[in-house]
Each structure stands twice: as C-alpha cells, then as structure tokens.
Amino acid sequence: MVARIPILKLYNCLLISIQWELDDATAIQFQEDLLHKIHETGANGVVLDLTSIDVIDSFIAKVLGDVIGMSKLMGAKVVLTGIQPAVAITLVELGIHLQEVLTALDLEKGLETLQRELGEKAWRANPM
C-alpha cells in the first residue's frame, strides 16, 4: 500500500501540501491522483506547497515537472510554493528549470498569485 498525498479542494483550486519526502511510488501515485482530481473537479488552479521538503532527487523533480506540464494540458495552472533554498539549488544544478512554472514564497503568496492569474474564476464556486 502506497502512502497517498491528500489533495484538498478549495473553491476552484486544489491545494496540496507535501509533508514528507516522496519516494518514487508515492510520487507516481500522486501524479495519478492529482490528474484524476483535476478531471473530477474541473479545477483551474493548483497550489503545490513544498515547504517541508528539504531534499529532492532527479526522479522526483522530473515527476513534479511532468505533473505540472500535464496539469497545464488539462487546463489547470500550477503554482509551486515554499521551495527551500537547498532544493532550488539542487533543481538548478540538475538542469531542471521548471520554465513557465509559477512560483511563490509561501502558501499565502501562492494563493494570491493564482488569484491574480485566474482572475475571478478562482474563487467562484464550482459550476459543476
């Protein structure tokens, strides 16, 4: 049984806080869960909070990049928040630049960014 990362729905956004180091299986499971959830709820914004992550490896970084790309394809904007300095350095050194991904300092700023990006849509109750 793989540990699953909780995905919370907040109005039209999904809120994910990763609280422990991801292993490969969890990361893949998370990718699937998130995409299903986006499909299910029709969310158009995702905030992914990485404050508690101190270490990241190339596989997890790749999965994160993939998830972001896939979410975008499904019409949801992703904001990464709370990336630790050490993680940022690792990502850059691994050559994973996560171009075109929105980032913010913490969850609060991330939600603000998303609101700015999506306009009113973000906080409107889901039409579905």
Added chain:
Amino acid sequence: MEKVNQIVEYVQNNREQIVRDWSEQLILMDKQRVANVLSENVYLNICNDYVNLLINSSTNQQSESKISEFTQKIVRLGWTLGFTMDSLSAFGKIVFFPMADKTTEKEQVEFILDYDRWISPINIAVYNLFAETWQRTVSLQKIALQELSAPLIPIFENITIMPLVGTIDTERAKSIMENLLQGVVKHRAQVVLIDITGVPVVDTMVAHHIIQASEAVRLVGAKCIIVGIRPEIAQTIVNLGINLTQVMTKSSLQKGIEAALEMTSRKVISTEE
C-alpha cells in the same frame, strides 16, 4: 661531527669578514632592488642574526623560537622565498670555499657531508616557517574575502539587493547563491536585484552562475533583476552568445529599483508641487 666544530670555529674567528662579504653579495643579488629601499645595515643585521643562529645551534639545542623570530624578520622585509633560498646557499659558499682551499679532497667530502648535516635542518626550518607565514596570510585574506563576499540588503519591504564586487569564481558563486536564496526566504523578498556594477569581467562562466542564481530565485518564489550592466559587459555578453533573455536586466541600479517598485505595485512620488 668533529668537522662541524672546525667550521664553527672558523665562522666564529672570521665572523666579521664573512658577514661583510655575505651582505655585500646579497645586495648584488637582490634583483628586486630592495637594496634601494633598505640600508646596508639591514643586510648586515640579517646576516649577523643568521650567523648567531648557526653558532647557537651548534653549541646548544636549536631553539624553534629563535628561528621563527628570524624568519618573521625576513618576511617583514618582503624578501621572496627564492631570494631567501639563494642567500642562504650563498652563505654556504662563502664559508665553504676559503676553508676548502686548506684541506685535501678526502677531507672536503667529509666537510660537505658534515656541513650539510649541520646547516640543512636550520635552513629547512627557515623555509618551512617562511611558507607557513605566507599560508597563514593567504588563509586570513581568504576569510576576510568571504566575509565581504555577498551581503544581501533589504531596501524596501519585499525588495532586497545584492551588490556583487570583484571577480566571481565557482566557489564564490556557490556562496553567493546560498546567501541569496536564504536571504530571499528570510526577508520574504518578492524582487531581488543583483548589482553587477562591481564585477570587472563577465565571461560565460560568470554569466552561467548568474543565470543559475536567477533561476533558483525564481524557484523559491521571487523575481530576479540583474542591474548594473555596463556597455562593455553588454557587448561581451552578446559577443559570447550568452542568452540572458530569460533574465530581466536593467542598466543601472536606479532603473532596477524603479522596475522593482513597479512590480510590487508601488512608486516613488515627489512631495513637492
């Protein structure tokens, strides 16, 4: 080791002559023209000190502190290691040749061996201390440089600036990056200005480090503006084919601050009519 005693005796008896010869030769040898600055007395003193050192070492156990004192003196005079080595070997020749004239060939070999056994440890100690002194200086300067390396200064709420001065190498780039990111998180900055006015040369490596730093800043959730791009730096960057398009750049710190204020929805207004 009885030959050593002969040599010491010879040195003691002809001390003044040896010291005078030696210091004269030193002045001739001194290619750095320190001689123009230093008086002959300084050379005489140094030579005297060294001879004292040698004579003391033959009579009692050689004292480390005496040698280190002597070395400190040399370092303070600004002699190079090469010059020091040359001068110490010159001393050997001055003592050795007049003595060798009076002896047979077989004795000469013994002389050389004994002499070497006697004087080498002292010379080596001097060289080691010399090198140590320099190493200490270098490491102190390194620490000082690190302290000055990369300060991060908050200038407005959410706006911080990192002025970079001096050449950037890989080691420094690393500490700059760490300081930068930790500072951004600590000060909760939205915009970071990296001022490269004081960086003399921007080559591909420096540009690479700057791009990496700005990427990392973006990942932690702030925006990065490179300011202080002088005309010649702009030319180098383009000529080297470095792609800085994904990084925002401004020519001066002033323009950068204006842009940063704009990005955080603020502006400076004049209070007078």
